[in-house]
Amino acid sequence: MQNDTAIDHDTLREIYRQMSRIHEVDKAIQSGLSSGKFQFTYWPLTGQECIPASIAPLVTNEDHMVTIYRGIHDQVAKGVPLKGLFAEALGRVDGVNKGKGGSPHISDPSSGSMLTTAIVGAGAPIANGLALASKMRGTRAVTIVNFGDGATSIGAIHEAMNLAGVWKLPVIFLCQNNQMGEYTTIPEYTASKDFASRAEGYGFKGAILDGNDPVAFHNGMKSVIDEVRNGNGPVFVEARTIRLGPHAGVGDTNHLSKEDLAAAKEAWPVPRTRALLLEQGICTEEELADIDSAAKAEVQEAVAAALESEVTGEDEMLLDVYADPSVVPRRGQREKRAQEAPHKGETREMAMFEAVQDAQELALQLDDSVFFLGEDIGEPAGGVFKCFKGMQSKWGERIRPTPIAEQAIIGAATGAALVGMRPVAEIMFCDFIGVCMDQITNHAAKQRYMSGAATHVPMTVRTIAGGGIGGFGAQHSQSTEATLLHYPGLKVVYPSTPTEAKGLLLSCIFDDDPCIQFESMMLTYALREEVPVGDYRIPLGVAKVKREGTDISLITYGWQVMHCLQAAEELAKEGISAEVIDLRTLLPLDYDRILSSVEKTGRALVVHAATEFCGLGSEIASTINEELFGKLKAPASRFGAAYAPIAYSKTIETAQIPHAGTIAARVRELLK
Amino acid sequence: MSTLLTIPKLQMSTTEGTLTEWLVEDGAIVEEGQPIYALETDKSVQEIEAPASGRLTQKVPADETYPVGTEIGEITPA
Numbered sequence: 001m002q003n004d005t006a007i008d009h010d011t012l013r014e015i016y017r018q019m020s021r022i023h024e025v026d027k028a029i030q031s032g033l034s035s036g037k038f039q040f041t042y043w044p045l046t047g048q049e050c051i052p053a054s055i056a057p058l059v060t061n062e063d064h065m066v067t068i069y070r071g072i073h074d075q076v077a078k079g080v081p082l083k084g085l086f087a088e089a090l091g092r093v094d095g096v097n098k099g100k101g102g103s104p105h106i107s108d109p110s111s112g113s114m115l116t117t118a119i120v121g122a123g124a125p126i127a128n129g130l131a132l133a134s135k136m137r138g139t140r141a142v143t144i145v146n147f148g149d150g151a152t153s154i155g156a157i158h159e160a161m162n163l164a165g166v167w168k169l170p171v172i173f174l175c176q177n178n179q180m181g182e183y184t185t186i187p188e189y190t191a192s193k194d195f196a197s198r199a200e201g202y203g204f205k206g207a208i209l210d211g212n213d214p215v216a217f218h219n220g221m222k223s224v225i226d227e228v229r230n231g232n233g234p235v236f237v238e239a240r241t242i243r244l245g246p247h248a249g250v251g252d253t254n255h256l257s258k259e260d261l262a263a264a265k266e267a268w269p270v271p272r273t274r275a276l277l278l279e280q281g282i283c284t285e286e287e288l289a290d291i292d293s294a295a296k297a298e299v300q301e302a303v304a305a306a307l308e309s310e311v312t313g314e315d316e317m318l319l320d321v322y323a324d325p326s327v328v329p330r331r332g333q334r335e336k337r338a339q340e341a342p343h344k345g346e347t348r349e350m351a352m353f354e355a356v357q358d359a360q361e362l363a364l365q366l367d368d369s370v371f372f373l374g375e376d377i378g379e380p381a382g383g384v385f386k387c388f389k390g391m392q393s394k395w396g397e398r399i400r401p402t403p404i405a406e407q408a409i410i411g412a413a414t415g416a417a418l419v420g421m422r423p424v425a426e427i428m429f430c431d432f433i434g435v436c437m438d439q440i441t442n443h444a445a446k447q448r449y450m451s452g453a454a455t456h457v458p459m460t461v462r463t464i465a466g467g468g469i470g471g472f473g474a475q476h477s478q479s480t481e482a483t484l485l486h487y488p489g490l491k492v493v494y495p496s497t498p499t500e501a502k503g504l505l506l507s508c509i510f511d512d513d514p515c516i517q518f519e520s521m522m523l524t525y526a527l528r529e530e531v532p533v534g535d536y537r538i539p540l541g542v543a544k545v546k547r548e549g550t551d552i553s554l555i556t557y558g559w560q561v562m563h564c565l566q567a568a569e570e571l572a573k574e575g576i577s578a579e580v581i582d583l584r585t586l587l588p589l590d591y592d593r594i595l596s597s598v599e600k601t602g603r604a605l606v607v608h609a610a611t612e613f614c615g616l617g618s619e620i621a622s623t624i625n626e627e628l629f630g631k632l633k634a635p636a637s638r639f640g641a642a643y644a645p646i647a648y649s650k651t652i653e654t655a656q657i658p659h660a661g662t663i664a665a666r667v668r669e670l671l672k
Numbered sequence: 673m674s675t676l677l678t679i680p681k682l683q684m685s686t687t688e689g690t691l692t693e694w695l696v697e698d699g700a701i702v703e704e705g706q707p708i709y710a711l712e713t714d715k716s717v718q719e720i721e722a723p724a725s726g727r728l729t730q731k732v733p734a735d736e737t738y739p740v741g742t743e744i745g746e747i748t749p750a
Contacts, residue, residue, distance in 0.1 A: 031704075031723035036678025036741060249682040251718050 007215045009282045011057050015214045016273045016283075017291050018053035022073045023270050024292075024299040025082065029072070029089070030250040032303070040089055040103065044245030045073040050269035051176055051211045051239050052077035054218040055144065058225050061112040062139070064130040064419070066123040067146040069104035071116060074146050079111035082298060086306035094305070098452030099312035100320065107451035114418050114455065119442055121151035124160035124173060125408050126443060129415020129423070131164070131171035131234075136371065136397065136421070142228045143415075144172045149238075150181025152195050156438070159408035161236065165202040166403065168233035172224060173199070175236065176211060178243035180255055199236035211239030212269045214276075244268065320453040321488050323512045327541065327588040328488075332627065334592040340503065340538045347530035352523050355498035355531045356387045356462070359505040360424070362535055364395055367422060370509060373400040373409055374426030384428055385464060385524060406436035410461070414444045414514075417459040422509055430463040430480045430518060437483075444514040445489030460508040461516045467609055467657060468522035468559050470650035477646035477653070479558065479610040481518055485587055491540060492586040494518040496561035499531045500584055503538030511540060520559040527562075541588030545597065549579035552603040552667055555594055555620060557583040560607045566660035571667055578667060586616060591623065598624050602633035603670055609657050612640030634670050639663065675724040677745040679738045682713060689713040690737045691744060698730040701750050709734070709744075726750045 026046055032038035048070075056077040059065075067074040075085055080096060088095030089103040096108045104118040114130055117123045127145030134141040151157055152175060164171050175195050179186060192198065199206030205227075209220040217239065224235045242264045246253050252261060277283040283291075318328045326335050350358060363370045372388065378401030382389035392399040402409050406427055413423035427433060433440065440461070448456040467477040484490050491513050495501040501519060508515035546561060547568050554564040561582045568578040581597050583590065598604045604624050606617035617638025624636035642656040658666075679689045690712040702708055707719035708728060722728070726747040738744065 031721070033680050033682060034720045035675055035723035036680045037676070037723070039681045039740070041684050248684065249718075250680075251721075254716065 006219055011218065012214060012277065013283060014057050015053045015218060016277055016288075017295070018056050018077045019049045019270050019273055020292050020295040021298065022049040022053060022076045024295040025072060025076050025085075028299045028303055033250050038090065040091075041248055042103070042250065043070040043248050044250065045070055047244035047264065047268060048176055048178060048211070048241050049073055050214050050217060050273070051174070051241060054214045055221055057218070058222055059112070059142070059144070061110065062141045064112050064114050064127070064134070064141060064143040065146070066115050066117070066127045066130070066143065067113070068116065068120070068123060068148065068151070069118045070148065071146055072103065075106050075108070075113055075116070078113045080106060080108045080113050082302035083305045084108070086302050087309045090306050091312055092306060092309035093312050094309035095312070095452070097450065097454055098316060100316065100452045101450040105450040107447070107455045109454060115447065117443065119438055121147060121154035121156040122411075122438055122443060123147060124157050125163070125411020125439060126415040126418070127171050128160050128164050128169055128408065129412040129417070130419060131169040131415070132167065132412055133416040133419045133421050134170055140229050142170045142172060142225055144174050146174045146176055148181065149175055149177040149179065149186060149195060150184070150189070151175070152198070153181070153189055156407050156411070159403070159405040160411060161199065161202045161234070162403055163405060163408040163412065164234040165204045168231070170228050170231065171234045172228055173234065173236040175238045176241060177238050178241050180243050180247070180253070182247045183255070185255070194238060196236055196238040204234050204236070206236040206238065208238045208240060211241035212267055214269060214273050242267065320449045322448070322491070323456065327491070329587070329589055331623070334595060335541070335588070336592050337539060337542050337590065339542055339544070343532040343536060346533040348533050349528055350498050350531040351525050351528045352495075352498040352501045352519060353385050353387050353525060355502040356505060356519065357389065357391070358531065359502040359509075360387065360391070363422075363424070363506060363509045364398060366535065367510070369420060370422045370424065371398040371400060371416075372424045372426070373402050373412060375402055375404050375409075375428055377401050377426060383426065387426070406432055407439050410436040410439035410444065413459040413461070414439060414447070414457050417457040417514070418447070418455050422458050422460075424460045424462065424509055427461055427463040429476045430465050431475050431478050433463065433480055433484065440484070440490070440514070441487040445487045447489075448513065449489060456512055457514045458512045459514050460505070461514070462505070463516065463518060464521050464524070465518050465558065465609070466521045467646055467653070468520065470653050471648065473648045474645035479518070479608065479641070481586055482610050482615045484516055485616060489514065491515040491588065492518070493540065493584060494558040494586055495584060496520070496523065496558055496582050498527060498529050500538055502531055503536050504540070504584060506535065506537045507540050515540075518558060522559045523562070538584065540585045541590055542585065543581050543583045543590035543593040545579060545593070546582045547578070547580040549577040549601065551577045551601055552579070552605060552670065553594075553597040553601045554578050554580045554605055554607055554663070554667070555583065555597075556580065556607040557586065558609060560609050560658060563658060563660045563663055564607055567663035567667065570660060570664045576667065576671060589620075594620060595624065595627055598628055598636065599631060602631060604636040605663075605666055605670060606636070606638040607658050607663055608640045610640050611643055612638060613643050615640045637666070637670060639666050674746050674748040675726070676743055677747065679711070679740050679742045679744060680720070681740045682718070686713045686740055688737050688739045691732065691734050692717060694730055694734050695719065696728055698728070700728055702726065702728050702747065722747060
């Protein structure tokens, strides 16, 4: 440990005060768990106290932090109120996140602790977004993302480092190397000699610092933070420390030999820093005892208050899934939403890709917080689907071509949205959602709920469904909306016309929840129509009758609307009158218009291009059967793609996805 | 105020624990942080420290397995 000469005495005293607070929190949790008073999973931070304590004097609550489930020490030093922290860990109403996130999901924007993830490595792409927002807004804030050495193996960290390097983001990748990835030692999971040198491969600086030495670490971080604050791009810091506890639980780790554990405890920064302050005559024993007892009293008071707080009740269950609780689908609920007013103003003929570009241009004009990111969206490409033609030279850094890295894209959008930007990400094909599934479903979708609405994610994702044309193969042709509908927190729209693509996209961009717009490749160039000019929006959750009928309701969306309309035309020749309802938004789902139509026709078939098995059609059909059982002339049914990957052969693809001919055939069967 | 001792849930997978040994006598005065009993859960034995100082009352015998939450003792201010 370095001696005191290299640090201001007040700073060192303050660092020790933070260490003491962290240590008292750790002790209180371990004692509560050991006695059986608390029951929650704890991932002890013991041994790592020095790292956030030494950083605390260098940052303010304007600087953002992202950490992980083990990061209670990071939360304490960042300034998360202890009462709210304990109440959160205990699942109580006075928790910083209403007891809905728990200790592994703390978000406290008032202190700058923006997001805590329990998915190893997933915080780094999101930290990029926080840093990007600071950079675009021209603030001098830095973002520090904490993760363990174990996280350095996962792809999210690599995608994030690469993006931060190329965009020179004001972010610090703080690897708290505690020598252990959960239960596995470093030599068992990597051949790398250290972690910091990886940064060089991504074009920025890596530094190894002694995370157990408050003087050396504070001084090292001071120059790192200054450098990043001054706009010199990211830095990767490997803070060497040692975890004294187990991965989860209480007490000592059993991964170290008796001798190694004794040596590690000898190097433990809490008592060592205390001793240093005494030895150097910076504090008297009495002053140190005062610091410790103040920390203990603060913690005791917080624990007592947390235990007084009520356990968060069932009334909170469906709140904070979305900003508006009526969006949550509930059995028997028929939310009535007003249809858009008919457009009377100017129109211009556009294909869907042009209507999307028109909406994007408008969004940029309307709101400075809107920006776009995605693969190949810069010039000269202007996006693989040509929705960004000429936009980069016009809008500059608000049009951001990215590396081919979907986790980095969605993470950056999520992080920027957390601090009030309205990012719009293009994920080229909806099959690629799988590559960034964790960022979309575990982070963007769940963040409002996990944070008890302390934060939310107003981002939009646009993605193309490539099916129905033939020749794109199994990995560029599936319609993947059903997987996303299974994750509460997302809104999903699937327009079938250029006008609706524009109107829904604008509503998504200015919605306060994460929205995903599916656009069909089959429609994007082929279909042209007159599209309203200017700020034209279609409210989310409002279906539209595209053809009126009396014998059966065809409930559909996306490019299947066209097939259903063709089928209805064919059926009309046989005297069968089919009503076609275009859902337009899949969540919130317009059950009122669906049920009203089926009440009239007495029959229903839900049609979609997605796999029939476990698709949205099954959900809608069973709801119709439950709600309208006595009024139906035949059981409501569903029709989707056959249960196989989409084939390359056009003959197979045509046969496996519903089309006008097969839809009409199903209708005839239902009318028998 | 006395502190109740119950079988703790130290791991996500823990449902029960074996109190393998009381490390102090019934009625002894214990200091906060002093190991007071050994607990075996999920095949690992851990010494559990006193969450408070005071007089320890044992309420159940050692060498038995109890479900998480079972009251096993109490520490009352001495």
